[in-house]
Amino acid sequence: MELAEITRISVADQVASILRQRILNGELPPGTALQEISTAASLGVSRNTVREATRILSLEGLLKRSAHRGVSVAHLSLKDVAEIYQVRRLLEIPAVLAAKPDSTEVFSELRGSLEGYERAVDEVDWVRAVRFDLQFHTLLIRFLRNRRLESFYQKLIGELRMGMVLVDRKHDDPGGLVPVHRRIYELLTAGELAECARLIAQHLHDSESRLTQIMGQQALQESRK
Amino acid sequence: MELAEITRISVADQVASILRQRILNGELPPGTALQEISTAASLGVSRNTVREATRILSLEGLLKRSAHRGVSVAHLSLKDVAEIYQVRRLLEIPAVLAAKPDSTEVFSELRGSLEGYERAVDEVDWVRAVRFDLQFHTLLIRFLRNRRLESFYQKLIGELRMGMVLVDRKHDDPGGLVPVHRRIYELLTAGELAECARLIAQHLHDSESRLTQIMGQQALQESRK
């Protein structure tokens, strides 16, 4: 099981990436326990390496460590969702207000993200749609030109995505939010930042409500057995 | 009766805490290389444990990893300072605007922090003064009632403190900023949030200018040899 590629990144990081991807795609749903030995064996690495990887992911908030009981995929509570959306409002709105037309690279990436999103919606691929949706919003943060904010935001979006993928698997209508992103993009390019900020605030509010509601329903179903 | 509340935290976390403290206190100045073997020996733990600890600290931004060359204490560049202060403005201002009088616990901690700060200034203990100063600001974030924001902010403050301690060792006058904190506290308790927000914006701006200037001078001296 040799990786033919010239690995400039450490094995521990690679393991973390693999697990991260599985978590974010919903392959490892919240609550799943990860045993060190079996994980190490299945990935062909040592226990210590797995340990380093889980260390990384637990600091990212994707895994939860309990002493002597190992790690398991974190659960996204309603409170978590509220926190994350509060941060999103706090960051995305100043971000679009700081948008300058000379950030051509950001705009082009936004366009790509938007198109990917719309294509995914057309093809009824909700997992991919969610990924592009959140990528679009992550790109907005770029307008603040602050790497620390970007990586913080990305971390939060990861947690959120973990929850959303589960939800959107069972709800094929993402809430008629399709045209919103295009409108945001148009307002941005037109320089109507204040209006754009308002729209985003509205969008975030709707998105949160929808997610919260669905999560509430699921929790109800869960407890009813 | 649980008198043995001792090792509830893992050794790796303890090692991380020790190193973190040394870095933040300036015992390990930026650029210092940390060798795994000697660190492990001096702390009486194994190499693997040190590795986990350095993993944590590098994710916190206090250590920098370069492949096969080990870790070293991170350098705070002018760009880093600019980023951190941008975040501070972005978070502290909404935080004080969100302050509600019913957060009695936060207010009492703020008061304690303020008094500790003033006492440290009186005693000309600048390292402690910096710690209380930054603790005061960290407490402001509590008004947002968001654990993720708190821990993110605390992380950034850690990075900043690393730089400030070095600076303030050699500059005994913290810039006549002494009365500002008290004023901020008074405005907060009086409910004059808008005015308080303005003052904080001003204070952050001054603080950044001062730090930037001193760091610039130091960089100049450094390069002149």
Add this chain to the structure above:
DNA sequence: ACGTGTCAAGTGCTGAACAATTGAGCAGTC
């Protein structure tokens, strides 16, 4: 049902080993 004791499984950590990479010193060549 209710403690309680036992036990396998799994984590936390150690110490030793080996492979891979780096940087420095050293040689040789032009």
Add this chain to the structure above:
DNA sequence: GACTGCTCAATTGTTCAGCACTTGACACGT
């Protein structure tokens, strides 16, 4: 002398085996 390439010790990256300790489940006796 500057450049190139070589060797080599030091250090990191990773693996492995093993032991102490915690935990949860199961079985036991009352």
